[in-house]
Amino acid sequence: MPTIKINDVELSVNPGTLVLDACRTVGIDIPHYCYHPALTPVATCRMCLVEIKGQPKLATSCTTTVPPAPKDNPEAVVMEVFTNTPAVADARAGVMEFLLMNHPLDCPICDQAGECKLQDYSYHYGSGDSRMAEVKRRYRYEDLGAKIVIDKNRCIHCTRCVRFTKEISGGYELTVAQRGSRLEVTTYTGKSLDQNPYAGNVVDLCPVGALTSRDFRFRKRVWYLKNTPSISRHSALGSPIWIDHEGNQIHRFRPRPLEGKETTHFISDAERYAYVHYNRQDGAPAPLLKGAPASLDAIREAFQAAGPVAVIGQGTFGCDTAQRLGDLAASEGLRYGSGDKTIPAVLPKYQTSEDGILNRRGFTERGYRFGALEELQAKVQKGEVKAVVLLHDAAFTSAKEAELLGQILKAAAFSLAFEVEASDLGRMATAWLPITSYAEESDFIVNHEGELRRYQKALQAPKGVRTLPAWVKELAAVPAAV
Ligand code: SF4
Ligand code: FES
Structure with a gap:
């Protein structure tokens, strides 16, 4: 790798690296407007000018690249860049004056x-x-x-x-x-x-x-x-x-x-x-049992008396949520995945998957099987599964899948739906509990490329609305002795 000097600091970079990017690697932020890492450089704004030893005029660092090292002397310094000279400061102030000529205050x-x-650079580099x-x-x-x-x-x-x-x-x-x-x-x-x-x-x-x-x-x-x-x-x-x-x-x-x-x-x-x-428009939705507001104790009692449980987790929620929901299933084989939204790829370079289900991979890694809801339906109809717990967001379910899920909920002796807002499908369940939206909790997902991506809580959930793991803990609790 060739060696360059930036303000007398030596560093090795790949040949062809933009001087502007090389400066960033040593913590020097070069002011720029037209440069963007995803766009072809055009060097129109002239804000990124730097001084390069041996060159008579200032150079645009967004289009100047580091040359390769000479074969006979790979250790040689191939370029000396200065970003803090009076000439550079003068150029930046001049460019700012031009850019602001017609700019309204x-x-x-x-x-x-x-x-x-414009505000930031004017303050730092303008005259x-x-x-x-x-x-x-x-x-x-x-x-x-x-x-x-x-x-x-x-x-x-x-x-x-x-x-x-x-x-x-x-x-x-x-x-x-x-x-x-x-x-x-x-x-x-x-x-x-x-x-x-x-x-x-x-x-x-x-x-x-x-x-x-x-x-x-x-x-x-x-x-x-x-x-x-x-x-x-x-x-x-x-x-x-x-x-x-x-x-x-x-x-x-x-x-x-x-x-x-x-x-x-x-x-x-x-x-x-x-x-x-x-953004929630209404206040906190209340827990429901058979369509009427109910206490947690009543829902817990009905759930614990229901019999073997299967869970259906929509793969649009986080991995921690998937794990805790899975804990409710009577066996590992009774974890089913749902969600069938697809997104046509308009820009294939940027949209590398047409799958509209955010965390399908994270759910699959936790034992959820997608495309197997008919199998669950048969088990419910045969009475092998008595209770079904559904984690659901209507925005990611097609009418076809919603119909199948509805049939499963109706066939089960007991069903419980976890949703942010009650949907038509959720209201079909025997019991319904309000959960936090993803903006109201912290969790992580595994995207389709296998990358772990975290998200942080931004909003405060209304009183009475809990994360799914918190509800699962409550449902599994032993009722207090009277
Ligand atoms: S400053 Fe003008 S040219 Fe640049 S992005 Fe904005 S509208 Fe487009
Ligand atoms: S960033 Fe505009 S000329 Fe370099």
């Missing part, structure tokens, strides 16, 4: 305020001054369909959004038009981003507040939000996300890219906007 009403790279005496150019904000709003006044022409629709989502909806100070990001005539199932990513990619999400626009100042690491429940990918929440309400899901894992940079709009399902 509307931070107090801008959604990006608090996570804006604090402007020689712009002319009137700034003005545009009205425009809808790019129902999901995205563009405010071109704020755009710094980094073209990240344009490259995303060209290189990643492939719909070519965005382009740049005009020249010079009139340059603008716009859509090809008649196109909106509505047909793009990954459109929400342009908002994350925009380093300033030019592209905003209609869903989040003017709703919350970002500094009030708490960020909890989690995963998307949408598919067997278990895409890492941030849950941004405040006041026990989720305000948005955002991708949480993992180092070196390019597929984690983007999430689909279906995943992004799924957060609304995890």
